[in-house]
Structure formats: structure tokens, C-alpha cells
Amino acid sequence: MKFTEELWEAALPIYNQIENHSFNQELKTGILPVEKFKFYIYQDSLYLADFARALATAGTKAGGSQDLLDFLEFAQNAILVERALHISYFKEYEISHDGVKAPGCFAYTNYLLSVSSFESFEVAVAGLLPCFWIYKKVGDYIYANQTKPNAYQNWIDAYAGEEFAASVEKALSICNRIAETASSATRQKMKDAYITASRLEYIFWDSAYKLEQWPV
Ligand SMILES: Cc1ncc(CN)c(N)n1
Numbered sequence: 001m002k003f004t005e006e007l008w009e010a011a012l013p014i015y016n017q018i019e020n021h022s023f024n025q026e027l028k029t030g031i032l033p034v035e036k037f038k039f040y041i042y043q044d045s046l047y048l049a050d051f052a053r054a055l056a057t058a059g060t061k062a063g064g065s066q067d068l069l070d071f072l073e074f075a076q077n078a079i080l081v082e083r084a085l086h087i088s089y090f091k092e093y094e095i096s097h098d099g100v101k102a103p104g105c106f107a108y109t110n111y112l113l114s115v116s117s118f119e120s121f122e123v124a125v126a127g128l129l130p131c132f133w134i135y136k137k138v139g140d141y142i143y144a145n146q147t148k149p150n151a152y153q154n155w156i157d158a159y160a161g162e163e164f165a166a167s168v169e170k171a172l173s174i175c176n177r178i179a180e181t182a183s184s185a186t187r188q189k190m191k192d193a194y195i196t197a198s199r200l201e202y203i204f205w206d207s208a209y210k211l212e213q214w215p216v
Pocket residue numbers: 044047048082130131132135201204
């Protein structure tokens with residue numbers, strides 16, 4: 001069994017909750033209230049800036065230059081490709097640029113920055129993997145089951161698309177390769193990091209659905 005298959009099995013209950021979350025169910029049928037989508041897009045724009053930093057930081061820990069290049073390319077895509085999608089939504093929905101990270105976004109980005117800064121390349125890669133893989137799975141699921149026409153079609157197409165799929169395949173293959181030579185203690189830490197990030201993915205959707213705010 002590939003290591004990533006073990007990861008998938010370990011976090012499957014969390015993934016199922018993400019797929020069934022009202023945010024994704026309503027995105028799928030296009031009935032998600034626009035104010036929740038706007039909240040999500042704004043939070044995600046804050047998320048992507050730190051996600052890119054975490055990817056670049058993880059890359060500096062890679063043993064080989066190809067892995068470094070791949071992580072730098074992932075970081076670049078997070079800013080140039082995923083952000084481009086956000087920019088069009090910022091215009092369409094007139095989303096303003098002022099605001100702070102909600103608690104869910106704050107927790108998730110801080111985790112990614114911390115795992116990429118203070119853990120090994122192996123653990124950092126596993127901690128960053130849900131950002132790729134869960135989005136791909138959610139994108140594919142929504143694409144296959146969506147109600148058409150759907151107000152959120154561009155978002156759905158981006159994460160169910162081939163360009164994103166190629167990055168996900170690359171991240172999965174790096175993770176499998178480095179897990180092969182990792183000790184069992186490191187593999188356990190990789191699994192823990194993967195599960196933590198998967199939980200934070202759930203929290204991020206949930207935060208958007210609830211329009212989560214800090215206590216005042
Ligand atoms: C919260 C979150 N996680 C993952 C992705 C996909 N890179 C994203 N755009 N936002």
C-alpha cells in the first residue's frame with residue numbers, strides 16, 4: 001500500500017465530513033448564500049498568501065533541487081493561478097480588501113507556517129498535502145454531482161481541472177517517495193501532520209459557513 005493511501009484511510013472520516021459539510025453541499029447545488037462565498041473568498045485570499053510562504057519554506061528543506069523547484073512552483077501557482085480566480089471574484093462581488101483572518105484561517109495558516117518552519121521536509125510535505133489533495137477530491141466530487149447552471153462554476157472548474165490535478169499528482173508522488181526512506185517515527189509524525197491539516201481544512205469551510213468572527 002502506498003503511504004498516501006495510508007494517509008487517505010487515516011483521515012477518511014474527516015474527508016467525509018468535509019464533503020458532506022453544508023458549505024460544499026450548497027456550493028454543489030449553487031444555493032450557497034453569496035455572503036458565505038464572499039467571506040470564504042476573502043479568507044482564502046489571506047490563506048493563499050501564507051500557504052505560498054509555507055510551500056516555499058518547505059522547499060528550502062528539500063534534499064534535492066527538483067523537489068525544491070517543485071515546491072517553489074507550487075508556491076508560485078498559489079499566488080498566480082489560484083489568486084487569479086480570487087481577483088475575478090473580488091471584482092464580481094465587490095469584495096473589499098480590508099479585514100483580518102477569522103479564527104479558522106488564523107489557526108490553519110499558523111499551523112502551515114509552523115510545520116514548514118520547524119519540522120523536517122517529510123513532515124512539512126505531509127502537513128501541506130491536504131491543501132492539494134482534499135481540494136482535488138472536493139473539486140472532483142462537486143464537479144461530478146453539481147447542479148447546472150451553477151453560480152460557482154469557475155471555482156468548481158479550477159479545482160476539478162487538469163492543471164490543478166497535475167500539481168496534486170506531483171505532491172502525492174513526492175510524499176510517497178520521501179516516506180519510503182523515512183523512519184517509522186517520522187512516518188507517524190507525517191500521518192499526524194496530515195490529519196491535523198485535514199481537520200483544519202474542515203474548520204476552514206466551517207468557519208466560512210458560520211461567517212466566523214473573533215469574540216470582542
Ligand atoms: C483553505 C484552502 N485549502 C486548500 C486550498 C487549495 N490550494 C485553498 N485554496 N484553500
